[in-house]
Amino acid sequence: MQVKDKIFIKQKVISPPLALAPMAGVTNHPFRYLCKEMGCGLLVSEMISAKSLLYQSARDTLLFFAPEERPFAYQIFGSDPAEMAEAALILEARNPDFIDINLGCPAPKIVKGGAGAALLKEPRKVYSIVRSVVDAVKVPVTVKIRKGWSSLDKQGLKVALLAEEAGAAAVTVHGRFREQMYCGKADWFFIEEVASFLTIPVIGNGDITSAYDIYRALKETSCAGVMVGRGAVGNPWIFKQAAALLAGAKTYHIPSPQEKVAMAKRHLHMMVNFKGAKVGVLEMRRHCASYLKGLPGASAARDRLHRAETPQEMLTILDEFKTLP
Numbered sequence: 001m002q003v004k005d006k007i008f009i010k011q012k013v014i015s016p017p018l019a020l021a022p023m024a025g026v027t028n029h030p031f032r033y034l035c036k037e038m039g040c041g042l043l044v045s046e047m048i049s050a051k052s053l054l055y056q057s058a059r060d061t062l063l064f065f066a067p068e069e070r071p072f073a074y075q076i077f078g079s080d081p082a083e084m085a086e087a088a089l090i091l092e093a094r095n096p097d098f099i100d101i102n103l104g105c106p107a108p109k110i111v112k113g114g115a116g117a118a119l120l121k122e123p124r125k126v127y128s129i130v131r132s133v134v135d136a137v138k139v140p141v142t143v144k145i146r147k148g149w150s151s152l153d154k155q156g157l158k159v160a161l162l163a164e165e166a167g168a169a170a171v172t173v174h175g176r177f178r179e180q181m182y183c184g185k186a187d188w189f190f191i192e193e194v195a196s197f198l199t200i201p202v203i204g205n206g207d208i209t210s211a212y213d214i215y216r217a218l219k220e221t222s223c224a225g226v227m228v229g230r231g232a233v234g235n236p237w238i239f240k241q242a243a244a245l246l247a248g249a250k251t252y253h254i255p256s257p258q259e260k261v262a263m264a265k266r267h268l269h270m271m272v273n274f275k276g277a278k279v280g281v282l283e284m285r286r287h288c289a290s291y292l293k294g295l296p297g298a299s300a301a302r303d304r305l306h307r308a309e310t311p312q313e314m315l316t317i318l319d320e321f322k323t324l325p
Contacts (some may be wrong), residue, residue, distance in 0.1 A: 002019050002224075003215070003218050003219050003246055004058050004218050004224060004225070004246075005246055006041075007041070007170070007203070007224045007225045007284075008200050008201070009098070009139045009140055009169050009170045009201055010169045010226075011140075012071055012097055012098070012140060012169060013071075014071060014225060015041055015259070016039060016239075016242065016243045016246055017040045017041055017203075017213065017218065017224060017226065017246075018039070018040050018043045018128060018225065018226055018228065018242055018243070019040065019041060019042035019043075019045060019172070019203060019225060019226070019227040019228070020032060020035045020042070020043050020089065020227070020228060020229075020232060020239075020241050021039050021043065021044065021205060021227045021228060021232075021290060022045060022046055022047055022075045022100070022102070022230035023046065023229055023230075023233075024047055024107075024196045025046070025283060025286075026046070026233060027043075027044065027046050028046060028061060028062075028117075028265060028271075028274070028275070029061070029065060029069070029274055030270035030271045030274050030281070031236075031267070031287070032038045032065070032069055033066065033068065033069060034229070034266075034267060034270075035232060035234045035236045035239055036068060036127075036154050037068055037236075037238045038236040038237055038238075038240040039239040039240045039242075039243040040152035040223070040228075040232075040236075040239040041071070042072075042073065042098075042225075042238075043065070043071070043072050043073070044072075044073045044074075044100060045062070045072075045073065045074045045076050045297060046062055047075050047076070047102055048062060048063070048074060048075065048076050048077070048087075048091070048109075049076070049077060049078065050077065050078030050080070050083045050084050050086075050087035051083065051087075052088060053076070053086075053087040053090045053091065054083060054090075054265050055194055056215065056302045057062065058092070061275055063076060063091075063094065063276065066093075067316075069299050070097055071097040071098070071221075072096050072097050072098075073096055073097060073098035073099065073100045073142065074091040074096045074098075074100065075097055075100040075101070075102050075144070075268045076088060076091065076095070076099065076100070076101060076102065076150070076234055077101075077102040077110060077116055078115050079113060079114035079118070079119065079125075079129075080127075080129075080205075081125075081128040081131075081132035081133075082132065084101065084129050084132060084133050085132040085135070085136035085137075086136070086233060086242070088133045088136050088137045089136050089137060092121050092136075092137045093165040094141070094308075095137060096139060097140075097141055098140050098141070098169075098252060099133060099137055099139055099140075099142070100143065100144060100172075100203075101118050101129060101133060101139075101143045101144070101164075101168075102115070102141045102144055103116065103117070103120060103126060103128060103143050103146075103159065104115055104116060104117050104142060104144050104146040104174050104178075104308065105117055105135070106178045106181050106182075108142070111178070111322045113128070114199050115273050117146055118149075118178075119154070119159075120145065120146060120148055120149045120155055120156065120159055120178065121149045121155065122155060122182070123155055123158050123159050123162050125157050125164070125247075125325035126143075126162055126163060126166075127131055127162040127163070127165065127166045127261070128160075129167035130143060130163050130167060130168050130306075131166040131167060132186070134166060134167035134168070134184060134252065135167075136184040140170070141167065141168055141169060142168060142169055142170040142171065143160075143163045143168050143171050143172070143249050143279070144171075144172040144174070144179055145159050145160060145163070145168075145171060145172070145173055145174070145175075145178055145300045146172075146174045146175075146177060146203075147174070147175055147176055147187055147309035148178070148179050149156050149177060149179065149191050150177050150178065150179040151179070151257070153176055154177075156173070156201070157190075157194055158191065158226065159199060160173065160183060160194045160197070160198060160202075160264050161197060161198070161228065163309045164198050164199070164200050167198065169180030169200060169201075170200050170201040170202070170203060170224070171194065171198060171200065171201075171202050172202075172203040172204075172205055172227050173184060173191045173194050173195075173202060173203070173205060174186065174206050174231075174233070175187035175188055175190050175191045175203045175204070175205070175206040175207060182230075184289050185207060186205075186206025186207040187206075188204065188206070188207075188217065189221065190223065191204040191206070191221065192221045192222060192223070195223050195224075196223035196269045198280065201224035201225065202223050203223060203225040204217050204221060204223040204225075204226050204227070205226070205227040205228075207231065208226055208227075208228045208229070209231040210228075210231070210238065210241075211238055211241035211242040211244070211245055211252055212245070213231070214226045214228070214238070214242040214245070214246075215242060215245040215246065216256065226242075233287065233290045234260075234264075234284070234287060234289070234290020234291045234292075234293055235252070235290070236263070237254075237255050240252070240253070241253065241254075241271060241277075256320060257295050258321075260291045260292065260295070260321075261292075261319075261321045262266050263290070263291060264287065264288050264318055265315060265318050267284065267287055267288075267291075268280070268287075268288065268314055268315065268318075269285050269311075271283060271284050271287075271316070272284075272311050277310065277311055280311065281309060281310060281311055281313075281314060283304050283310060284314060285305050285308070287304050288305045288314060288317075289301075289302040289306070290292075290307065292318075292321065294303075295321060297320075297321070300318070301317055304317050305317055
């Protein structure tokens with residue numbers, strides 16, 4: 001099967017066909033910027049509550065995106081079609097390239113409110129939500145789904161088909177049931193099944209941890225693109241590496257320990273400038289530990305990083321890795 005090098009979503013072109021998954025507390029502006037710099041084709045915001053937009057309580061840092069991040073999608077979640085449409089209009093005024101609807105988040109606090117993956121149990125409601133948003137905005141509307149709620153409630157394909165019927169321009173499919181959360185293996189056979197039934201682009205998601213995973217997914221399935229989530233945390237190079245393979249290279253650059261530390265420090269500076277020292281340090285604990293993963297002394301450093309309270313403490317810990325071979 002020929003390897004794809006771009007996605008066409010209505011009038012928009014995503015090249016390379018690689019997307020960064022929306023992850024709460026992770027895919028904010030600094031991290032998205034670094035992933036874009038490394039060749040990610042499509043960036044998506046963290047999940048945004050429709051109600052928070054309607055009540056004007058959404059944080060400015062959650063809504064901010066830079067021109068360099070294009071093509072860019074806002075992702076919204078909610079359970080009421082009218083509220084979702086109104087929220088999409090508010091976001092469209094900020095001039096994104098896409099509006100994405102979350103139909104797959106497994107977090108208890110999201111599904112408890114009838115949003116995210118809870119909607120997989122209500123396919124007709126999914127149709128109403130997607131239709132309402134599509135009718136409200138001019139930008140393309142996409143959706144992100146899971147395989148279904150549980151192994152006893154396999155409605156993922158039906159939801160995907162109804163989303164297409166309602167006017168969705170593309171569907172991203174995560175190959176797990178909600179009951180699995182992030183455990184077990186993602187079912188790429190199911191993702192391929194969805195891709196074979198839909199006429200709109202399908203983007204596969206789940207268990208993508210290396211550039212070779214991306215290459216194989218695009219070569220061996222009908223997916224138009226691949227979305228990377230946890231595999232990009234601490235490893236924004238994955239997009240550059242995958243782009244090299246898609247362009248015909250046999251190998252790709254593997255960052256040295258020094259490069260990883262330098263990227264962690266740069267990311268820390270960007271985060272502190274964007275969110276302030278206190279929040280920046282809290283959110284960088286996970287990122288810094290991921291950058292150091294696999295390096296000598298990483299386990300001990302991770303413990304120290306999780307206790308760090310200031311940017312300088314984090315920088316001191318990172319500087320200890322400077323002399324690694």
